[in-house]
Amino acid sequence: MPLKRIYIFLFVLLVEVANLSATGNGVLKGFVFDKQTHVALAEVNVQIVGESGKTQTNRNGMFSIRVARNGIYKMSFSHLGYKTIVQAIATDSLNAEIYLESQSVNLSEVLVNAVKKSSPLNEITVEPSAWATSITNISADQIRKMGATSTLDALKYSMDGLPSTQGRRKKYYYLVRGQNMAADYSINGVSLSTNGAGPMAQWIEAPSMLPATMIESIEVVRSGNSLLLGFSGLNGVVNVKTKTFDKATTEAEASYGTFNSYRVGVLHGGKFQNFNYAFSIYNDKTDGPANRHSYENLWNIYGKIGYKYKKLLELNVENFYTYGTRFVTQAVDYQGLTLPMRQLADIWEYDPMRYNISTVRLKINEAKSASTELQMSYILNRMDLYPDMHLFTVDPVTKKSVVGDSIIRNHMLNEPDTVLTLAAFQAVQPFANNYLRVAAMYASSANYTHGKSKRAIYSLAVLDQHSFGRTDIHAGVKVIREYYNYYVPNQGFGDESRAIQNQSQPVLVNFSTGVSYRRNSRLTYNVVLNSGELPVDNSSLQLYDDGSVGKLKQEQRIGLDLGLQYKPETGANIEFTLFGIRQNNASEYTTRSYYDEDGLIRYYERNINLSTLGLEGSYQSPVFADRWSGFANLSYKQVYQSQSSAYKKYTKQPPFIGNIGVSYAHKGLEINIMGKYVSKYTTDRFLQKEVDIGNYFNWDLTTNYKIAHTCLEAFGSIINMLDSHYCTVSPIYPDFGRQMKIGLRTKF
Template sequence: MAERYYWFRTRQKQQIMQIESSLCVRANFYNSILMKNCFLFISATILACFIVIPSYSQQLYTIRGNVFNEENNEPVINANIVVVKTKIGTSTNEGGDFELSLRSGEYKIKITSVGFSTKEIKINIPLENNELVEIGLQPKKQEIESVDVYGNFILQERDTAINMVPLSVLPAITKVSAVDIEKQGAVTLTDALKYVPGGWTETRGRKSKQFFSVRGQKYPYPDYSIDGVWQKEFEETAYALSAFDIESVEIIRSSNALVKGLSGLTGVIEVKTRKPKRETASLLTKYGESNNYVANLQYGNKINDISFNTALAFFGTTGIPDRGGKERVTNFHGNMNWEISRRMTLVTGVTAITGMREFIGIIEPGSPKILNREEKFDPLHTWITYAKLNYRGNKGTQTELQTNFSFRDANYENYNIQQETTTTHHDKDWEYGFNLLHSRFIGHSNTFSIGTLYSHWVAPDGKRYYAGRRCDVNTWSGVIADEQKFGRILLDAGFRLIGGYINEWGGFGIEGSAAGFQDVPSITNESAPIEWQSAFGLNVVQSPVSSIHYNFSGGTVAPRKGSVTAQGTTPQNEGRMQHNLGLRIKSQNIEEITISTFFTQRKNALDLSGETAFSENDIIVELYENKDKRSYGIELAAQMNIPIIHSSVFGNTTFMKNEKVSDNKMVDDKKLPNVILNGGFMYEHSGVDANLFIHYTGPYFNNRFVDPKWTNENGDYPLGDFVKVDFNCGYTFSGKIKTRIFMEVKNLLNKKYETVAGYPDQGRLFLMGVKLDY
C-alpha cells in the first residue's frame, strides 16, 4: 500500500510539473497579447496560482529509516520517532524500520527508546534517490534488569535473530530470565523449566533421565537450540547443562516456530547464553544435605568489538541412602560475540561437560529386573560447539550461516546384583550440521525467510538400548516462512519439508519379533521417511495494551529412530494438527496476562504401550504403539508487579482434557494429568529478599516399570497429585562487590511424590550459600 501511495504522489507531482510547464508556455504565448489586456494577464496568473500552489503544497513524501543499536548493530524495536514541533510520529517495527510521510522542507526528528540515549537529526525533504535514513542509538551506561517499550500498536518484544519466531507466536512464549533462574535456585537447564505454563517434567530418578514437555505433547519431546543454533539428540544433555551461564530460556509452547528447528510441531526450547556489555564477575557456592554442593565461577567482558563470557560450574551429591544417585558433574561454557563490522557479526560457543552419574535405584513395586540392577555413567563426557556468521544488508536483509558439532561419550555400567556380573558399553555418538538462513523485507510490512539445514548423526557402536548396532543417519530440510502486517493485523505462514538418508541403522528391531533385537539385520542405504510441517498465525492488536492471537500448525511427526512396537515393527508417522486461540494483555503496570485455548488432534500418535522387552544383554527396551489421541483445554497465565509492597507475583494454570481411542471410541487418557498449576511470590526491599514457589501436578496413571503382579492385583499405578513448595530467602550487602547470603528449602512440605513409577522424590532438602557479584 505504501508503494502505491508513493507512486501515486510521484505521478501527481509529474502531472503538476506538466501543468506548470504548460502554463509557462501559454504565458509566453499570451505575453504579447496580454500587453494589450493587463486584466486578462493578471487573471490567468491568479488562476495558475490557485491550480498549482495548493496541489504542490499538499505533496507528501514517504521516507524510510532504520534504527539500530550502535554497540551490537541489532535493530532497536519500538523506538519512538517524533517530528519536533508537529503531531507526526511513529515507532520502529521488529526490524528497527519505520516510515514517515512529510511535505517538502527541513525537519528535526527526535528518536527515543528506553535504555538508549535520546538522539535528534535533521533531514531535508525530499530525500535524494529515496535513500534509507539509518540512525544509530547509543545504549545508556546503566544496569537494568528488563525493559518493556510500548509503541503505536506494537506490544511485543521479539527475537531479533534471523531465525526469529513469528509475531503471532509471541503470546505463547514463556521467558525464564537469569533473575528468575537465580531466584528459583535452579542448577540445571531442566530445573529452570519448572514453572512454565503447562510444563511437565517426568523424573526417573533425576540422575537417570528427566524429560520436559508442554501440554502433554511428547514423543517426540520439544527440540532445543542454543543461541539460535538447533541441537539434535539434546535431551540427554538438558539435565546436565548448567543454568548459571544462561541469560534466558524461551519456551515456545504453541509449536509454531518452524525456522527454529525440525521439531516445529512439538515446541522449541531456546537457550540464550550471557553476553556481557561490560566487565562482570560472579562467584556462587552453596551446600546442603546429602552432601549436595554447587559452585559456579563466571567472568565476562567487552573489549572493543568483542564481548565474551566464561563460566565454570561444579555440582554433585552423595545421593539418597540405600538408593544410590551419587553425582559429580563439571560444566564449562564459553562464548564470544565479535562485531566484525556494523553489518557482520560472528558468534561462537563451546560447552564441555564431564563427570559421573549414578542412577537412582527403583523401589517396589518396580519391575524385578530393574530392582536387580545398579547402573551408572562413569565417566560421562559431552562436548558441544557452535558458530554463526550473520550479515545484515540494506533494508533489513539478513543472511546467517550456522554450524555445530557435538560429541557425547558415556561409559555405561550395569551391575547385576543376583549374578554379581558387570556389563559395560560406550554410549558414544556425535553429530555435525549446517544451517543457512536468509530473510528480507518485501515491501515495508512483509518479511520473507528461507532456509536449508543439514545434519549428520553417528553412533558408531550403537546406544545403550541397542549396544553394538551402528547408526549413521543424514537429515536435510528446507523451510520457507512469510510474515505480513496490515495495520493492526499480523499474519504469518510457513512450510518445512524434512527428509534424509540412512547409511546404516541397527537400532532395535524393524521387522520380526521384539525378542531378537540382535538378530535383526541393519537397515542400509535407504531413504528416510519424508516429514512435512506447516504453520499459520494471526495476531490482531486491539489496543496499545491488548492483542488477540491465533496459531495453527500441522504436519507429520516421524517416530524416534529405534522406536519399536510389540510386533517388532516400526511405528507409523503421526499426523498432528494444533490450534491455539487467546488474548494477551501487557502494560506498564501489568507485566503480562494471557488467556489461551488449545486443541490438538493426533492421528496415529506415538505413545508407550506400557509393555517392555529385554534385549540379550539384559537391557530394558520400551515398546511403542500408534493410537489416535486428542487434547484440548485452557491456559491462564499472569505476571504482575506490586510496588507498594516491593513484590511481584506470577501464576499460571493449565486445564486440559486428554483422550485416546479404545475399542473404537474416545476415552480418557489417564497417562496425562488434567491440571498443572504454578505460582510464585517474590519480595525484595532494602537488601532483603524472599521467594516462594508452588507447583501442583494433577493425578495420572502409568504402569511403566511397574511389576505386572502389582497391577494385576491393584490396577493402574497412580502418579502425580502432589503439591511441591520451594522457598528461599537472603540478604544482599551493597557495595562494589554485591554479596548475597541465602538459604534454600527444596520440597518444603516433604512430599515423596512420583512422576515415574518407582522413583519417588527424596523429600525435603536444606541448602545454604553465598553469591558475590562484581
C-alpha cells in the same frame, strides 16, 4: 507442626533484621539496557517516583542520582519505543542493571513498530508475532529467584511444563502440554536436533545441564510447529539465550546442603573493543540419598566469544563441556509391580561422563533489507558406561525379588555418540512490512554406545510474514526427510546383520499459519494453526486389541492456538491461550513384552488417536508497595482417546498443572516462595499394570540477603519443603524429598 513453626520463625526473623534502618547519604546508580539486544540505552528518563530527583542515562547507559539518605527507592525508567517500568533500587546496590522491553507506540493512530527484536533481519529465528501467547519467557531474574543451577531447574515453574528426573537412561527431560516426546533444544537460535538423533535422543541431556548463571533468558515454544527451531518443532522447543557482557563482570558462589552436596564456581565476562567474552567453571557434587546409588561429581565448563564488525558482521562461538562421575539412581520396588523386576538390581555408573556442545553463528547483514546467518552445532556424548548390577534372584516360595549384596560386573561401553547440525538462513524484506525467510538445515547422528545407527536429516523451510498496520499474518512450510546410512533394528540394539542401509524414509511435511491483531497498545489477539507429521521407529511392533501384531504407523498431528494478551496500566501482564490438538496414530508403550529376533526383551507399542482441548493462563504482577511481586500460571486440559467412533478419557497426562510464586524484597532481603501442583494421572511405565501418580504439591523457599557495604550476598533454599516423594514418570523413581542448602555469592 514443628517444621512449619521453624519456617514462620525464620521468616519473621529475617524480615525484622532487614528492617534495621539505614542512615547517611547515598547514591542510586546503575545501567539501562535493551532487554533483547543488551545494548546500553542513552537518554533514558530516570526519576525517583514521587520526588524531584531525576536524570538521563549517558551514552553508556549509566545513571546516577544522589539522595539524602540510604534506603530503597522506587524509580521510573522511560524511553520512546520502550515500555516504562518502575523498579525498586537500593543505595547499597553496586550497579543496578535495568532492562527495558521494546514496544509498539501509537503516533497519530499509526502503529510504529519499535520492537527491534521482532525483526527477522535482526534475529533470524524469531517466531512470528502470532506465537507470542504460545511462548513462555523466563528471565534471568526469575531464574535467580528460583535458585536454579541448571536449565532444567529453570523450567520447573514454566507454563504447562513438566520437568522430570529419573534414574533409568536419560536422567533429565522436559515435556510440554503432556506430549509423549521431550521438547527439542536450541541455544541462541541454533538448533541442536536432539530429538532428531534417533536412538540417541533419549540420552541427550546435555542442554538441560547448561549452568543457569550463564542464561539470560529461556524461551519455551509450547505449541508446534516451530519451523525454524528444532528437528520438527512439533513437540515444543526450549531456546536458551546466553548472557553477553558489555563491561567486565565477575561472579562467584559457594554453597553446601543436604546429602553432603556442594557447589562452587566462578563466572567472568566482559568486552574488549569489538570482542565480547564469557567464561565459567562450576563443580557440583552430591552423595545423594542413602541406598539409592545416586552419587554425582560433575564439572561444568562454559566459554563464549563474540566478534562484531560494525553493522556488517557478527560471529559468536560457544562451548559447553561436562566431565565427571554420575551413578544412575537405583530403582525402588513399588507394591511388587516393577516390570521387569531385574531392573531393581541395576547400578549403572558413568565414570567418566563427558558431554560437549559447541555452537557457531555467523551473521552477515549484507544490506538494509537482507541478512544471512550460518549455523553449526556439534554434540559429543562420550561416556564410560558400566552397566553393573547386584546379584538378582527370585524367591521360589514368595515369588518376590531378592537383590543381593554381591555385584556382577559387566562389559564397559565407551564408544562415542555424536550429533552434527548445519544450517543456512536467508532473511529478506522484499517490500515494506514484509519478511521472507528461507532455511536449509542438515543434521547427522552417529550412535554407537546406545544403539548402532548413522543417519542424516535434510529439511527445508520457508516462512513469510506481513504486517498490515495492526494485523500481522504469517504462513510457512517445512519439509523433512531422513536418510538411514546404517540403522540396526530394535532402536539400534539388534542384530547388525539385519541393519537397514542406504534407505530414505518418507517425506514429512509440516505447516504453520497464523494471525496477530493488536487492538491497541495493551490488548492483542493471536490465532495459530499448525499441522505436521512425526517419524516412527521402523522396528517397533504394534499390539492390536485382538492380539494380532503389526507395524507402527506414522503420527499425524494438527493443532490450533487462540491467544489473548493484555497489559494493563499497572504494569502487569496477563495471557490466556485456548488450544486444541488432534493426534492420529500417536504411539505409547504397552505392558506386554516379547522377545525379538535377537533374543532381546522389548515392549509392544500401540497407535492411539488422541484429542486434546486445553486452556492456559498466566499473570505476572507489577511490584506492590515497593516490596511485593508475584506470578501465577495455570493449565487445564482434557484428553480423549477415540476408539471405534467412541471416546474415553485418556488418563496418562495430568489434566491440571498450576504454578504460583510470591516475592518479598526490602532493604537487601529477598524471600521467594514458589509452589507447583500437578493433578492425578496414571502410568504403567516399568510396571505390570496402570497405577495413579501425580496429585502432589511441591513448595520451594529461597532467600537472598545483600550484606551492607560489601559485594557479598548470602542465600539459602529449601526445596520440596513438604518432603513429598512424588514421581513424574514411574513410582519406581520417586523424588529424593526435602533438600536444603546455604551459600555465599559475590558480584563485582
